[in-house]
Amino acid sequence: MKRKLSLMLVLMLIITIFVSACSKDSSTTDGSHSKGGSGDEKTLIFGRGADSIQLDPSKVTDGESIYVTNQIYDTLVRYEEESTEVRPALAEEWNVSDDGLTWTFKLREDVKFHDGNDFTAEDVVYNFERWASSSEFIYYGYMFGATDDNLKGIIENVEATDDYEVQITLSEPNAPFIYTLAMPPFGIASPKAVEEYGDDYFKNPVGTGPFIFEEWVPDDTITLVKNDDYFGEVAKIDKVIFRTIPDNGARFMELQSGTIDMMNGLNPQDIETAEADNNLEIIRRPSMNVSYLAMNTDHDGPLSEKLVRQAINHAVDKSELMTLFEGIGKEAKNPIPPSLWGYNDDIESYDYDPEKAKALLAEAGYADGFDVKLHIFSNPRDYMPQPKVTAQAIQEMLKEVNINVEIIESDWDSHLEAVENGKHDMAFLGWTGDNGDPDNFLYVLLDKDNAKKGSAGNIAFYKSDELHDLLKEAQIEMDQDKRTELYLKAQEIIHEDAPWLPIAHTTPPLAAHKKIKNYQPHPTGSEPFNLLDIEE
Amino acid sequence: MSLQPSPLPEPHATDQNSIYEHQGQSMWKRTISQLIKRKTSLIGFSIILFIVVTALLAPVIATHNPTAQSITDRYLAPSSEHYLGTDELGRDIFSRIVYGTRISIQIALISVGISLVIGVILGCLAGYFGRWIDQVIMRVIDVMMAFPSILLAIALVAVLGPGLKNAMIAVGIVGIPQFARIVRSIVMSVKETEYIEAARAIGAKHGRILFQHVLPNSLAPIIVQATLGMGTAILDAAGLSFLGLGAQPPTPEWGAMLSDGRAALQTAPWVVAFPGLAIFLFVLGFNLFGDGLRDAIDPRLKE
Numbered sequence: 001m002k003r004k005l006s007l008m009l010v011l012m013l014i015i016t017i018f019v020s021a022c023s024k025d026s027s028t029t030d031g032s033h034s035k036g037g038s039g040d041e042k043t044l045i046f047g048r049g050a051d052s053i054q055l056d057p058s059k060v061t062d063g064e065s066i067y068v069t070n071q072i073y074d075t076l077v078r079y080e081e082e083s084t085e086v087r088p089a090l091a092e093e094w095n096v097s098d099d100g101l102t103w104t105f106k107l108r109e110d111v112k113f114h115d116g117n118d119f120t121a122e123d124v125v126y127n128f129e130r131w132a133s134s135s136e137f138i139y140y141g142y143m144f145g146a147t148d149d150n151l152k153g154i155i156e157n158v159e160a161t162d163d164y165e166v167q168i169t170l171s172e173p174n175a176p177f178i179y180t181l182a183m184p185p186f187g188i189a190s191p192k193a194v195e196e197y198g199d200d201y202f203k204n205p206v207g208t209g210p211f212i213f214e215e216w217v218p219d220d221t222i223t224l225v226k227n228d229d230y231f232g233e234v235a236k237i238d239k240v241i242f243r244t245i246p247d248n249g250a251r252f253m254e255l256q257s258g259t260i261d262m263m264n265g266l267n268p269q270d271i272e273t274a275e276a277d278n279n280l281e282i283i284r285r286p287s288m289n290v291s292y293l294a295m296n297t298d299h300d301g302p303l304s305e306k307l308v309r310q311a312i313n314h315a316v317d318k319s320e321l322m323t324l325f326e327g328i329g330k331e332a333k334n335p336i337p338p339s340l341w342g343y344n345d346d347i348e349s350y351d352y353d354p355e356k357a358k359a360l361l362a363e364a365g366y367a368d369g370f371d372v373k374l375h376i377f378s379n380p381r382d383y384m385p386q387p388k389v390t391a392q393a394i395q396e397m398l399k400e401v402n403i404n405v406e407i408i409e410s411d412w413d414s415h416l417e418a419v420e421n422g423k424h425d426m427a428f429l430g431w432t433g434d435n436g437d438p439d440n441f442l443y444v445l446l447d448k449d450n451a452k453k454g455s456a457g458n459i460a461f462y463k464s465d466e467l468h469d470l471l472k473e474a475q476i477e478m479d480q481d482k483r484t485e486l487y488l489k490a491q492e493i494i495h496e497d498a499p500w501l502p503i504a505h506t507t508p509p510l511a512a513h514k515k516i517k518n519y520q521p522h523p524t525g526s527e528p529f530n531l532l533d534i535e536e
Numbered sequence: 537m538s539l540q541p542s543p544l545p546e547p548h549a550t551d552q553n554s555i556y557e558h559q560g561q562s563m564w565k566r567t568i569s570q571l572i573k574r575k576t577s578l579i580g581f582s583i584i585l586f587i588v589v590t591a592l593l594a595p596v597i598a599t600h601n602p603t604a605q606s607i608t609d610r611y612l613a614p615s616s617e618h619y620l621g622t623d624e625l626g627r628d629i630f631s632r633i634v635y636g637t638r639i640s641i642q643i644a645l646i647s648v649g650i651s652l653v654i655g656v657i658l659g660c661l662a663g664y665f666g667r668w669i670d671q672v673i674m675r676v677i678d679v680m681m682a683f684p685s686i687l688l689a690i691a692l693v694a695v696l697g698p699g700l701k702n703a704m705i706a707v708g709i710v711g712i713p714q715f716a717r718i719v720r721s722i723v724m725s726v727k728e729t730e731y732i733e734a735a736r737a738i739g740a741k742h743g744r745i746l747f748q749h750v751l752p753n754s755l756a757p758i759i760v761q762a763t764l765g766m767g768t769a770i771l772d773a774a775g776l777s778f779l780g781l782g783a784q785p786p787t788p789e790w791g792a793m794l795s796d797g798r799a800a801l802q803t804a805p806w807v808v809a810f811p812g813l814a815i816f817l818f819v820l821g822f823n824l825f826g827d828g829l830r831d832a833i834d835p836r837l838k839e
Contacts, residue, residue: 247798248799249798249799249800249801249802252802253802267799267800269611269799269800269803269804270802270803272803273802273803320607320608321607323607323608323610324607324624324625378780386624386799388785388796389624389625389796389799391785392605392625392785392786392796393605393607393625395785395786396603396604396605396625396786406784407784407785408698409698409780
């Protein structure tokens with residue numbers, strides 16, 4: 001079965017090679033057109049490491065998909081340009097009842113979907129009902145506590161009280177609720193388009209955002225064009241092309257030669273080269289992420305033992321690892337980044353001490369060590385620019401304490417599938433905060449509610465009732481000081497149980513041509529490009 | 537005295553020496569003298585000898601442990617401490633390349649061994665028995681040849697799973713068609729000769745005719761193909777490792793070293809340059825020698 005699948009994949013690969021070989025012509029002519037005719041049309045070519053998985057943000061969790069959908073969709077409320085404070089978007093104003101259960105949103109009346117239909121309150125209701133219709137709407141589940149038995153989660157009812165007014169009733173108060181609504185997965189899709197395209201909707205996204213989807217050539221380019229009727233600030237550029245160039249170095253060379261205008265996933269060692277280049281500029285995204293090595297506590301064997309997981313934390317020298325991040329990373333000791341409120345700075349990081357690690361392993365009955373597999377992704381991520389090198393460094397450090405690590409490298413898509421299904425012993429992954437709330441890290445990545453095989457956010461499959469109670473309490477609590485207390489406590493529990501080896505918080509560098517103006521990277525990892533401009 | 541020019545896993549060669557000693561000796565002598573006359577084949581032979589000696593003496597030659605990391609010493613330029621510099625994890629590139637010769641020779645021998653054994657058997661069967669056996673075998677071979685070798689190898693590794701062992705098997709399988717075709721064509725011509733007819737007349741069985749009479753006559757081109765195949769095998773295996781499908785970290789395989797070092801292509805070019813050079817030398821050595829061998833050993837292929 002697996003072999004047949006692999007063979008099929010290979011055949012598909014061969015076909016894709018042919019197809020992409022054929023399509024190359026069109027993309028190169030596109031590129032030269034944009035350069036030659038820059039007087040009339042402004043095209044931004046954005047280079048990145050991996051293709052989007054789906055262009056339906058409600059069904060994905062990966063940054064590469066959201067990078068694009070951020071351009072196409074609007075949410076009820078949106079984040080400020082530089083922070084996670086919320087501002088009006090599709091909703092002009094909103095208020096919440098005193099018990100924190102009923103939210104009323106007054107919607108804009110001048111909004112049209114890209115397919116020409118008017119945006120009304122019914123469309124909002126339709127979207128909420130869609131997200132609550134199945135567990136494949138992963139983020140809805142993460143953020144609103146939906147389970148297979150209760151697909152709606154805490155959102156009890158969504159009702160159009162008027163053509164342009166929506167009322168959302170919650171079953172319990174939810175402190176981060178309004179911040180959550182600004183997250184890209186809750187972008188409002190055109191109900192007509194969703195119905196029309198059905199299972200193919202993710203390839204034909206229709207929203208209200210500043211750019212309109214035009215074309216998707218898988219593993220090559222995604223093209224968007226300006227939406228002249230956008231209700232907000234109409235885009236300054238006419239076209240955005242997202243190009244997938246998996247290799248960091250190759251992407252950087254394309255930037256140097258001018259075939260792309262901007263890129264993410266810069267190799268840290270290329271920062272210096274870019275800074276020395278008169279045509280290029282380094283733009284640093286504010287840090288709100290974490291990279292980690294998750295230990296699958298669900299597998300019988302050494303990693304299900306707390307002592308072993310603590311030993312692994314003691315066996316890795318993070319200050320050495322940081323050298324590999326070339327100045328863009330800071331050692332992590334907690335799952336949430338220090339830029340977030342509720343960060344517990346009193347926690348003492350597990351010190352690097354191989355002897356102590358060995359002692360702990362012996363205590364757990366693994367004095368002779370053991371063999372373990374580490375799943376890693378091959379492409380760079382903002383929170384981990386060089387996964388393979390980092391993995392090899394950890395491999396060598398764990399060898400010191402007799403743990404033999406076999407590194408299993410796969411592309412982003414297959415990696416996510418493997419880890420979400422719990423096929424790993426250990427795995428690399430990371431997270432960029434979505435809404436500036438600790439809940440978005442701790443509940444999504446470490447609560448037992450999200451340790452479901454198939455859509456796991458908690459890929460350590462770490463199940464602690466004590467932590468669960470705390471996190472649930474913090475969701476309902478509306479007082480921020482009290483919430484802070486709860487999150488400080490939660491981090492202590494996580495530190496003690498050590499389901500992760502937290503690795504780093506990074507300040508991801510982007511590189512762009514100097515002609516790119518007004519680009520403000522958002523801490524959540526991506527942002528709409530409507531304010532960005534190109535000046536030759 | 538070993539007259540075999542390269543360390544080939546040649547299963548049929550040794551047991552034939554007694555019967556074909558006279559003919560064999562003269563053939564080998566002629567070959568050697570031809571080889572010595574050609575500068576290119578001598579160069580090729582020297583490179584191979586150099587690589588083999590390096591592999592044998594790797595622990596003596598290497599200055600560092602090939603997998604020992606020292607992250608603070610990463611990307612050091614070549615110096616007297618690190619002859620070829622250090623890589624992204626501060627490992628000594630010189631030592632890694634030296635140990636890499638062992639892996640490369642292992643890959644070359646095992647892959648070519650697989651191609652050779654299976655290819656020769658298939659070629660013999662097809663050529664000797666003809667008819668539908670020939671049809672079936674050769675059509676399968678045609679299908680295999682229709683794919684670019686690296687693509688077929690990727691497909692096979694995708695089925696078998698990544699890893700050095702599987703990469704060697706994949707590269708070995710990909711090399712089968714060359715051997716099968718060469719052996720088949722020779723078997724077809726030899727089996728019509730009078731001495732085979734004579735053997736058949738005195739009641740020799742198929743196996744005896746094939747292995748004692750037909751095969752020894754195909755030895756020369758098989759050896760040539762095996763030598764040339766080593767270069768191709770190492771190139772394909774390096775390609776697989778480059779794509780992350782072959783040798784897994786921290787194995788100091790040259791292709792994997794190339795792949796890991798490319799992040800620093802602009803800032804620390806030595807990380808990729810030297811493994812690349814090593815692959816180049818290895819392939820060059822076997823190709824030069826194989827070419828020379830072909831010209832020397834097989835008068836039919838000359839000119």
